[in-house]
Amino acid sequence: xxxxxxxxxxxxxxxxxxxxxxxxxxxxxxxxxxxxxxxxxxxxxxxxxxxxxxxxxxxxxxxxxxxxxxxxxxxxxxxxxxxxxxxxxxxxxxxxxxxxxxxxxxxxxxxxxxxxxxxxxxxxxxxxxxxxxxxxxxxxxxxxxxxxxxxxxxxxxxxxxxxxxxxxxxxxxxxxxxxxxxxxxxxxxxxxxxxxxxxxxxxxxxxxxxxxxxxxxxxxxxxxxxxxxxxxxxxxxxxxxxxxxxxxxxxxxxxxxxxxxxxxxxxxxx
Amino acid sequence: xxxxxxxxxxxxxxxxxxxxxxxxxxxxxxxxxxxxxxxxxxxxxxxxxxxxxxxxxxxxxxxxxxxxxxxxxxxxxxxxxxxxxxxxxxxxxxxxxxxxxxxxxxxxxxxxxxxxxxxxxxxxxxxxxxxxxxxxxxxxxxxxxxxxxxxxxxxxxxxxxxxxxxxxxxxxxxxxxxxxxxxxxxxxxxxxxxxxxxxxxxxxxxxxxxxxxxxxxxxxxxxxxxxxxxxxxxxxxxxxxxxxxxxxxxxxxxxxxxxxxxxxxxxxxxxxxxxxxxxxxxxxxxxxxxxxxxxxxxxxxxxxxxxxxxxx
Numbered sequence: 001x002x003x004x005x006x007x008x009x010x011x012x013x014x015x016x017x018x019x020x021x022x023x024x025x026x027x028x029x030x031x032x033x034x035x036x037x038x039x040x041x042x043x044x045x046x047x048x049x050x051x052x053x054x055x056x057x058x059x060x061x062x063x064x065x066x067x068x069x070x071x072x073x074x075x076x077x078x079x080x081x082x083x084x085x086x087x088x089x090x091x092x093x094x095x096x097x098x099x100x101x102x103x104x105x106x107x108x109x110x111x112x113x114x115x116x117x118x119x120x121x122x123x124x125x126x127x128x129x130x131x132x133x134x135x136x137x138x139x140x141x142x143x144x145x146x147x148x149x150x151x152x153x154x155x156x157x158x159x160x161x162x163x164x165x166x167x168x169x170x171x172x173x174x175x176x177x178x179x180x181x182x183x184x185x186x187x188x189x190x191x192x193x194x195x196x197x198x199x200x201x202x203x204x205x206x207x208x209x210x211x212x213x214x215x216x217x218x219x220x221x222x223x224x225x226x227x228x229x230x231x232x233x234x235x236x237x238x239x240x241x242x243x244x245x246x247x248x249x250x251x252x253x254x255x256x257x258x259x260x261x262x263x264x265x266x267x268x269x270x
Numbered sequence: 271x272x273x274x275x276x277x278x279x280x281x282x283x284x285x286x287x288x289x290x291x292x293x294x295x296x297x298x299x300x301x302x303x304x305x306x307x308x309x310x311x312x313x314x315x316x317x318x319x320x321x322x323x324x325x326x327x328x329x330x331x332x333x334x335x336x337x338x339x340x341x342x343x344x345x346x347x348x349x350x351x352x353x354x355x356x357x358x359x360x361x362x363x364x365x366x367x368x369x370x371x372x373x374x375x376x377x378x379x380x381x382x383x384x385x386x387x388x389x390x391x392x393x394x395x396x397x398x399x400x401x402x403x404x405x406x407x408x409x410x411x412x413x414x415x416x417x418x419x420x421x422x423x424x425x426x427x428x429x430x431x432x433x434x435x436x437x438x439x440x441x442x443x444x445x446x447x448x449x450x451x452x453x454x455x456x457x458x459x460x461x462x463x464x465x466x467x468x469x470x471x472x473x474x475x476x477x478x479x480x481x482x483x484x485x486x487x488x489x490x491x492x493x494x495x496x497x498x499x500x501x502x503x504x505x506x507x508x509x510x511x512x513x514x515x516x517x518x519x520x521x522x523x524x525x526x527x528x529x530x531x532x533x534x535x536x537x538x539x540x541x542x543x544x545x546x547x548x549x550x551x552x553x554x555x556x557x558x559x560x561x562x563x564x565x566x567x568x569x570x571x572x573x574x575x576x577x578x579x580x581x582x
Contacts, residue, residue, distance in 0.1 A: 110460035181333030
C-alpha cells in the first residue's frame with residue numbers, strides 16, 4: 001500500500017523561474033490497484049511520479065510504502081520495492097549491452113550484486129521463458145545488443161524488466177507516448193496482461209484519456225499541482241472520455257474566471 | 271630484432287595502463303586524467319620501496335593499492351561534490367605531483383642493482399643457461415633472457431586480461447558497465463551509481479599505477495615526469511585496439527586494448543627508427559588520437575550528406 005501525504009515541491013524557488021509543481025498531493029493506493037494519473041500539461045503528474053520514484057526529494061510531505069517511510073531514500077534504494085518504465089523508450093535499457101545482460105541486471109533489482117556470473121545457461125533458459133510472451137522472436141537474439149532493437153521492443157523489454165521481480169509498486173511514466181499507435185497498443189496489452197497476472201500495485205501517468213478510461217480501477221486527475229478529482233469503483237467504471245473532457249473544460253473555465261475576477265477587482269480597487 | 275622485442279615488452283607493460291584507460295574511458299565514459307599522476311605514483315612507490323629492500327612483487331601490490339586510492343579520491347570528488355570529471359582528475363593529478371616527489375625524495379630515483387621482478391627473472395635464467403645465451407629467432411640472434419621476459423610479460427598480461435574479462439561479466443561487473451552505458455536505467459534497478467563510479471575509477475587507476483610500477487622496475491628508475499602524456503597514450507592504444515577487433519563483447523575489447531598497446535608501441539619504435547625526432551612523439555600521439563576521435567564523426571556526416579543527395 002502506498003500512502004502519499006501532503007507532497008509539495010517547488011522548483012527554482014526564489015527565482016523568476018519558480019514553479020510550484022506539487023502543492024500538497026495526498027492519496028493512498030490499495031494493494032493490487034491500478035491507478036491512472038491524468039492531467040493537463042504542467043499539472044504535475046510526471047513530477048508526482050518522479051517524486052515517488054525518488055528522482056528528487058520533496059520539500060514537504062511523506063511517501064510511505066507498506067509502512068516504510070521512504071521519503072528520504074535515494075532513487076537506487078527505492079528500486080528495491082519500485083519498478084519503473086520511462087517515457088523515453090531508450091531510457092530503460094542499456095543499449096550497448098545484450099538483451100541477456102539487461103535481463104540479468106533486472107533480475108538483481110534492489111539485491112546485492114556479487115561476483116557470481118551475470119549470465120549462465122540456466123539463466124538463459126529463464127530469459128527465453130521471459131521474452132516468449134512478447135512474441136517478438138527475441139529468443140534467438142538474446143546475445144545481440146539491445147540498442148539494435150526498435151523503440152517498441154525496448155519498451156516492452158523495459159516493462160518486462162521492471163516487473164520481473166514483482167515489485168511492490170510499478171510506476172509507468174507515459175510509457176507509450178513516444179511509440180507509434182500500433183506499437184503503443186501492443187505495449188498497453190502487455191501492461192494489462194502483466195499487471196493483472198502478477199496483481200501489481202500500479203501507478204500509470206498517461207495523457208491519453210482513452211487509456212485512462214479503458215484501464216485500471218481508479219483515475220486521479222491532477223490540476224495545478226493538486227489532485228482535482230479522484231474516481232474509484234463504480235464511478236470510474238461508468239466514466240467515459242466525454243465526461244473527462246467536460247471536466248477538463250470545467251477546470252479551464254475555472255482558471256479563466258480566476259483570472260477575469262482578478263482583473264475585474266484590480267480595475268475596481270487598485 | 272632486440273629493439274622489437276624490447277618494444278613488445280614495453281607495449282605489454284603499458285597495456286596495463288591501457289586497460290586502466292579502457293575501464294575509465296570506455297566502460298565509464300569518464301575522461302580520467304588522474305592517470306598522469308597515478309602512473310608516476312605507481313613508479314614512485316615501486317622505486318622507493320625497492321630501494322628500501324622491499325620485495326618487488328609486494329611493491330607492485332602496494333603501487334596498485336596507491337593507484338586505487340588516487341582513483342577513488344577522483345571518483346569521490348566527482349560524485350560527492352558534483353565536480354566535472356576532468357576537473358576532479360586535474361585536482362588529484364596536480365596534488366599527486368607533490369605526493370610523488372615526497373615518496374621519491376627527489377625528482378629522479380634510480381635503483382641500480384636492486385632486486386626487481388626483472389632482475390629475478392634474469393638471475394633465475396642464469397641458473398638454467400650460461401650468461402649471454404643467444405637464440406636464433408627468424409634468422410636473428412637474440413638474447414634468450416629477453417625472450418623469457420617477453421614470455422612472462424605476455425603470460426602475466428594475458429592472465430590480467432582474463433581476470434578482467436571475468437570480472438566484467440559478474441553481477442557487479444555487469445552493473446559497472448551498465449553505469450557507463452545508461453546510469454538512469456541502472457539506478458532504477460537499484461544500483462548506487464556513485465559507488466560504482468568510485469569503485470571503477472579506483473580499479474582503473476590501480477592498473478595504471480601497476481603499469482607505472484612495472485615500467486619503473488623494467489627501466490631501472492622512476493621519474494616524476496614519466497606520467498606526462500600517458501592518458502593520451504593509453505587512449506591511442508584503446509582506439510587502435512577497438513579498430514582492430516571492432517565493437518563487440520567486453521572480452522574482445524580487453525584483448526583489443528592489449529593488442530592496441532603493443533601495436534602502438536611497435537609503430538612508435540618503427541617511426542623512431544626511421545628517423546622521427548623523439549621530441550615530436552607527443553604531438554604525433556595527440557594528432558593520432560584526434561584523428562581517431564573525429565574520423566567516425568566525419569564518416570557519419572559524409573553518409574548523411576549522401577543520403578540527402580539521394581532524396582533530392
